[in-house]
Amino acid sequence: MTAFLWLLRRETWEHRSIWIAPGLLAALMVLAALFGHAELSLPAAAAHAGAVGGAMLLVFGLPFLLAMIVHSTWYLLDCLHAERRDRSVLYWKALPLGDAITVLSKLVTAVLLIPMVYFATADATTLLIAFIVSLRTHTWLGVSLWRADLWLQLQALWLYLIVTMGIWYLPVSAWLLLVSAWARRAVTLWSILPPLALAWLERGILHSGHVAAWLATRRPQGYLSSAFHDLAGSLFAFADSVGGAGKEPRDVWMLLAPGRFLAMPSTWIGAAAGGALVYAAIRVRRREAES
Amino acid sequence: MNMDPRPVVEAAGLTRRYGSFVAVDHVSFRVGAGRTVGLIGPNGAGKSTILHALMGLAPSEGRIRVLGREPFRERAALMRDVAFVPDVAVLPGWMRVGRAIDLAAALYPRFRRDRVLAFLERCRIPASHRVRTLSKGLKAQLHLAIATAVDARLLVLDEPTLGLDFLARRAFYDALAAEQSQSSRAILITTHQVDEVEPLLSDLLFVDRGRLVLDCAVDALGARFAALEAAPEHLIEARGLKPFHERRLADRVELYFEGADPATLARFGAVRTPGVADLFIARLGGSAP
Structure with a gap:
């Protein structure tokens, strides 16, 4: 276990961008909140304060979520390839560290450590921006950002996103790791082309579309419709209520669908495929010491 | 120890x-x-x-x-x-x-x-x-x-x-x-x-x-290998003792032997224990540099 923690620590030494990128994003957003100018024409009804506050908090978090996805993807493709590129893989293999623990440390960095850092930074940034907005506006808008229930929902949403995305996209993460462990060059091409080629071949030869259909489940809308209840409908209802339709919007708790998510076969088929691909990445890393 | x-x-x-x-x-x-x-x-x-x-x-x-x-x-x-x-x-x-x-x-x-x-x-x-x-x-x-x-x-x-x-x-x-x-x-x-x-x-x-061509302790080299600087008149005779390598220098010829009797070799010229570098080149054979 201590070896595993040292390996995680080592990832933060090598990839200082894990701290720097969310930090930069936070700095940009705080600057925008301090000096930016936005015209908000919202119904100034206190009844909608919760809705508006919740929406704003979500909007503050969204850039972090998107940056996190890009960052983790880039990291997964680079991590095992980089150490082969500069031959430092030989140094790592000379240490008493197994290949399984090493590959797993990289997976955990991508699906847990990087998301948690972005989550913590997003939280801190959102707090700071809420504070700045409160000071700058002197209106109910500022006050509406300070509701404990909204904050709680936001935390729950982030944690739910990290866990469900981690599981749902495990086959993708593991595939990227495998490409990183195996491809000599052009990791990005290798990560994209084989799945597409497989889908295309299946269509051409077998005239069926199972691969394509499966790939489609891992598109964003596939994830959102698996892990959330009727997200689009909820958002419209939400927009309606903000627009003055009079309904109090549904809260986050009603959007999350953990039961359905965990009961879907696609969730676990994907996780099993991810496990197999991680195993393959470990096997490849075990053999591929020589360039 | x-x-x-x-x-x-x-x-x-x-x-x-x-x-x-x-x-x-x-x-x-x-x-x-x-x-x-x-x-x-x-x-x-x-x-x-x-x-x-x-x-x-x-x-x-x-x-x-x-x-x-x-x-x-x-x-x-x-x-x-x-x-x-x-x-x-x-x-x-x-x-x-x-x-x-x-x-x-x-x-x-x-x-x-x-x-x-x-x-x-x-x-x-x-x-x-x-x-x-x-x-x-x-x-x-x-x-x-x-x-x-x-x-x-x-x-x-x-x-x-x-x-x-x-x-x-x-x-x-x-x-x-x-x-x-x-x-x-x-x-x-x-x-x-x-x-x-x-x-x-x-x-x-x-x-x-890809093959192992020598496995020997350094302090056993003297007992096992010998380099003979053969006198020109004895060269043909010395070659008859089957050296495994012959090194031609400008003014002399060195013959390398394994397991040969030093006393016998000494009759044909000056005998010495080859250095590791010499032996390396001799052992790798032929006209290697």
Whole structure:
């Protein structure tokens, strides 16, 4: 276990961008909140304060979520390839560290450590921006950002996103790791082309579309419709209520669908495929010491 | 002194193929406890392939035991007791010197941090510097310092001075000699630059084109090999004793013998024990440079 923690620590030494990128994003957003100018024409009804506050908090978090996805993807493709590129893989293999623990440390960095850092930074940034907005506006808008229930929902949403995305996209993460462990060059091409080629071949030869259909489940809308209840409908209802339709919007708790998510076969088929691909990445890393 | 009589490394029939190409062909040898063994051969002879098999970096055929373990299957466990410097300049450039030391101290069960810190002080390397800011020679010495601070029964060095300039090579081998005089661990070192390692070695393994062409203790060389500077009038007679190599110099001819009677040879000219470099060239045969 201590070896595993040292390996995680080592990832933060090598990839200082894990701290720097969310930090930069936070700095940009705080600057925008301090000096930016936005015209908000919202119904100034206190009844909608919760809705508006919740929406704003979500909007503050969204850039972090998107940056996190890009960052983790880039990291997964680079991590095992980089150490082969500069031959430092030989140094790592000379240490008493197994290949399984090493590959797993990289997976955990991508699906847990990087998301948690972005989550913590997003939280801190959102707090700071809420504070700045409160000071700058002197209106109910500022006050509406300070509701404990909204904050709680936001935390729950982030944690739910990290866990469900981690599981749902495990086959993708593991595939990227495998490409990183195996491809000599052009990791990005290798990560994209084989799945597409497989889908295309299946269509051409077998005239069926199972691969394509499966790939489609891992598109964003596939994830959102698996892990959330009727997200689009909820958002419209939400927009309606903000627009003055009079309904109090549904809260986050009603959007999350953990039961359905965990009961879907696609969730676990994907996780099993991810496990197999991680195993393959470990096997490849075990053999591929020589360039 | 190390009293454990079991060999540290045992290889029997070690073979490694890449497709139809046989990079290492049924190589068998042992490294005894406390010995300093030079695995010597020209570039591409298969030295690193043998070493990688011994260190569990790649699968191979044949029976290999290092400290009683199967390297490829038990690499992580094996590396707790082996200090391995795989190559020059594989320390990651982004790593801070102090953190490389912290990591080694955390991962090895027995690690003498004070010795590496003494090395840093001697070479005036600040622990906060990144490895990439060091010269190639200092990098190699830092890696050696970290490796030798591991209390391991076996130290393995793979072409540790490749690409270093003369001064850096000298400093490296001086450091290694100092280390060797203080400990009883076995050392296995590959190189194609024979001259500089020669004084350190107790045993020689010559490899050529994937095969082991010599396995001999340095202090047994005199009893086994002889170089005869044959007098011109005896040259034909001396050739009849079947030398395994003939070296033509400007003004004389040297004949190399294995297992020949020194008294018999002495009748044809001056006899001496060949140096390691001479023997290396002679053994690799033919008109090799």
